[in-house]
Amino acid sequence: MYLLKKEMMNVDKLNHVNIPTNSESILRVNNLNVYAGEHHILKNLNVKIPKNKVTVLLGPSGCGKTTLLKCMNRLTDIYKELSVSGSIHIENDNILNTTKNIPSIRQKMGLLGQRPYPLPVSIYKNVAYGIKLKGVRDNKLIDYNIEKHLKEVGLWDEVKDRLHSSPQSLSIGQQQRLCLARGLAVKPRIILADEPTSALDPISSKIIENLFRDLKKHYTIVLVTHVLRQAVRIADNVVFMSNGEIIEQGTPDKLFKNPQSSQLQEYLVDGN
Numbered sequence: 118m119y120l121l122k123k124e125m126m127n128v129d130k131l132n133h134v135n136i137p138t139n140s141e142s143i144l145r146v147n148n149l150n151v152y153a154g155e156h157h158i159l160k161n162l163n164v165k166i167p168k169n170k171v172t173v174l175l176g177p178s179g180c181g182k183t184t185l186l187k188c189m190n191r192l193t194d195i196y197k198e199l200s201v202s203g204s205i206h207i208e209n210d211n212i213l214n215t216t217k218n219i220p221s222i223r224q225k226m227g228l229l230g231q232r233p234y235p236l237p238v239s240i241y242k243n244v245a246y247g248i249k250l251k252g253v254r255d256n257k258l259i260d261y262n263i264e265k266h267l268k269e270v271g272l273w274d275e276v277k278d279r280l281h282s283s284p285q286s287l288s289i290g291q292q293q294r295l296c297l298a299r300g301l302a303v304k305p306r307i308i309l310a311d312e313p314t315s316a317l318d319p320i321s322s323k324i325i326e327n328l329f330r331d332l333k334k335h336y337t338i339v340l341v342t343h344v345l346r347q348a349v350r351i352a353d354n355v356v357f358m359s360n361g362e363i364i365e366q367g368t369p370d371k372l373f374k375n376p377q378s379s380q381l382q383e384y385l386v387d388g389n
């Protein structure tokens with residue numbers, strides 16, 4: 118028995134979606150290699166991210182989860198010491214192809230970090246920023262979309278009477294949902310979330326998890342987490358990495374109930 122009994126019951130109870138082998142993938146990573154000098158950080162990764170599902174990247178600290186996420190929206194560009202090769206296709210575009218327009222690639226991916234970074238302007242202007250990035254100028258349309266995206270993240274009722282206040286007046290969990298609303302306003306196809314609940318209390322974390330369950334109807338979610346229980350609760354697809362390699366990938370049922378590799382077996386017992 119690799120997972121705690123309670124967590125195993127969750128895997129059964131949640132009746133995770135079984136991803137058919139021909140399930141449509143929105144993002145395809147092929148032969149991805151990342152080096153920092155001599156250090157081979159990502160070793161020939163091949164991954165398919167299924168559309169409208171939550172894919173969880175799991176693995177011990179330093180195994181390369183964040184680097185993989187950074188490759189997906191070309192944030193690796195800002196680290197001159199990193200060299201990246203291979204391909205990452207979103208639909209038919211290879212996002213590693215340097216002739217592509219980087220801002221438009223990034224707009225397809227909403228990024229949610231470990232801590233919320235609201236802009237130093239009002240709650241209203243934070244979401245308006247995302248909407249204006251899409252070229253919307255009409256004030257009524259901006260108002261409409263602000264309400265829509267704040268409702269999408271379950272924040273509207275909590276902030277509708279203080280839209281022009283600073284986001285600093287919000288709790289960290291609320292700020293994280295505000296940042297998510299700002300990201301959704303850019304109309305991404307994929308949400309890349311790097312341990313988005315690590316700075317949140319358990320209740321705020323559950324709110325984000327529940328949101329992801331709803332949002333996957335319209336978006337594809339790639340989530341890095343260290344919390345095994347969180348992976349059990351929300352993953353439809355799990356990619357387990359160790360030392361820069363993908364060791365196993367598949368449904369939570371397959372990986373958590375019947376891990377094949379010694380690395381995953383150990384990880385499920387130790388949780389790190």
Ligand SMILES: Nc1ncnc2c1ncn2[C@@H]1O[C@H](COP(=O)(O)OP(=O)(O)OP(=O)(O)O)[C@@H](O)[C@H]1O
Nearest residue numbers: 153158177178179180181182183184185196198199
């Ligand atoms: N810009 C960089 N320059 C040099 N080494 C880097 C760089 N970025 C990442 N690394 C190294 O690559 C490895 C993978 O790092 P990464 O942050 O992707 O791991 P991770 O699995 O996300 O870890 P954690 O779970 O602790 O956040 C680490 O050894 C890290 O030190």
